[in-house]
Amino acid sequence: MFRGSASLRVARVLSLIAVLTVVADAAPAGAQAWRVTRTVPVGGDGGWDYVAFDSVGHRLFIARGDRVDVVDPESGKIVGSIPGLQGAHGVAFAYDAGHGFATSGKDGTVLMFDLATLKVLARTAAAPDADGIIYDPFTKRIFSMNGDSRSTTAFDPVTGAKIGTLDLGAGPEFAASSNDGMIYVNLADEGAIAQVDAQSLRIARTWNLPGCNESTGMAIDRVHHRLFTGCRGTKVMAISNYATGQMLTTVPIGAGVDGNAYDPGTGEAFSSNGDGTLTVARQDSPGSYFVAQTVKTMPSARTMALDPVTHTIYLIGAKFGPVPATSTEDNPRRRPPMLPGSFTLLVVHRGL
Secondary structure, rough: OOOOOOHHHHHHHHHHHHHHHHHHHHHHHHHOOOOEEEEEOOOOOOOOOOEEEOOOOOOEEEEOOOOEEEOOOOOEEEEEEEOOOEEEEEEEOOOOOOEEEEEEEEOOEEEEEEEEOOOOOEEEOOOEEEEEEEEEEOOOOEEEEEEOOOOOEEEEOOOOOEEEEEEEEOOOEEEEEOOOOOOOOOOOOOOOOEEEEEEOOOOEEEEEEOOOOOOOEEEEEEEOOOOEEEEOOOOOEEEEEOOOOEEEEEOOOOOOEEEEEOOOOOOOEEEOOOOOEEEEEEEOOOOEEEEEEEEEEEOOOOOOEEOOOEEEEEEEEEOEOOOOOOOOOOOOOHHHHHHHHOEEEEEEEEEE
């Protein structure tokens, strides 16, 4: 029972109503949690790296060592393949040219293929350890991130010809385009981001990411000028304001991150972690973010792709056997063998 004056009782009632309103507003957010809704066997031999979502053809392109497999995300069936790669890493799409591009890290080349037929049209030298790759719609150029070569190479998306290479002074991992003539590159061994003029192939500026070691994936929020960098060595997501060129904050993530994404429809940033978790981060003020959810996925599911139209996240992983007792020439790091037939597609939805 409330005690005191009538005005105090009214104030307390209003306060209680406000609290209940906040709780009621929070309830739908809980109901809209992300979760794995399907696991689809894909199979196939070999390891993997990046997965890219083809928003026009509604297909997944998955780098699988000596090839890129093209997968129907509904059935998990392999509907095509792009052969001839040596250490496949990333895939990018230039829809206006009708071409796709894939990096081949061991021979330092980039393959151009026809998006409709998947036929390889050209192979162009980039630099050793060609890894991540993006398309910049503003300059209409493809950019490969050449890790060990500490450079980025630009290509013509129509002919596949090399335009030029920029020495970054540090090993790049992944990049993102702000669609205004600038691209942003994670410098993995420096804990920094380089802003690159995509037309002149010059570094406009760099900034450090304190507390971020071994940066890997990158995602971008072009409305609020934010970059989201996965930091594998320190298990955080570093969030930067690329308009001012400074890091704002970090949020904790799982171990073994290799991919990041941002959904402009939900305002959430994601980190896919090799420990079998998907970190979901949200903004609560212009310079502050928090971990809204940690989704249980599958150990080894460290890379992902996002369909922002349907708000669907695709992750890929596999099961592995025991760690070998000794190293070999083919396996100097004693990596455990992938179990045959265990390669799997995980489909994650929000609020289903």
